[in-house]
Amino acid sequence: MQTAFAITNAAAQGVLAAQATSDEMLIESIADGEKGAMHILYARHHVRAYRFILRIVRDASIAEDLVSQVFLDVWRTAGQFEQRSQVSTWILSIARFKALTALRQRRFEDIEQDEVMQIADENDTPEAAFDRSRTSAMLRACMNKLSDAHREVIDLVYYHEKSVEEAGAIIGIPQATVKTRMFYARKALAELLKSQGIDGLAA
Known part of the structure; x- marks a missing residue:
């Protein structure tokens, strides 16, 4: 028993240390x-890297391949990381480059995105789960109608919770440009959502 406890305790300490x-x-x-x-x-x-790439390439299998390439690059170039940004920002920068390169190579117009089914809350009624799923589907559909530049900045700031400064670093544009894109992207998204009967996009 003592040996088993020692092993379990050591494993727990390892998890906490990680x-x-x-x-x-x-x-x-x-x-x-x-x-x-x-x-x-x-x-x-x-x-997070997979979801970010998926929103750009709109193909699940391509996104999976690119994620592997992203972390292979991280493994190979970790010694070059200069800590000028957060590690997560650096990883998304690599992911963006990989995704855009894949788009140029494939030269596809608009591949239908494989939608990932969301897991419903166990406490949801069937009606509530359906309504939430429907709203989520409408939001994704409206997001897909935005321009690439507007969809990208919305994705980074809201879905990946990046600051204006971090979003600018990932995309490679000034903070002022990020703010301008955010303004017009939010305005366009609000209008699209309103046309679907969804109001209340936060300012």
């Missing part, structure tokens, strides 16, 4: 060739 490790510390370890640190960083950020 959670307490900052992204910057992980990058330093990755630069030293530590695969364990790479696994932790991947676990933290691969879903």
Whole structure:
């Protein structure tokens, strides 16, 4: 029993230590060739990177391939990270470059996006779950009607919770341009949502 407890306790301490490790510390370890640190960083950020790429390329299989390429680049270039931005911002910058390169190579016009079904709350009634799913579908549809530039900035700020400064760093534009795009993107999205009977987009 003591041995089993010791193993369990050691495992728990390992999990807590991993959670307490900052992204910057992980990058330093990755630069030293530590695969364990790479696994932790991947676990933290691969879903966000996948969703970001998916909104650009609109193809689930391509997004999955590109995520692998993104983290392969992180593994190879961790030693070049200069901590001028958050690690998550750096990863999304790599993801954006990969996604846009894939778009240029494929030269496709508009591939239908494979919608990811959201898991309903167990406490939802069937009617509430249907209504939430319908609203979410309308929002995605309206997002897809925005221009690429407007959809990208909305995605970064609202879905990935990036600041104006971070969004500008990822896209490669001044903060003032980010703010301008945000203003017109929100206005266009509000009008699209209103046409679908959805009001109340926050200012």
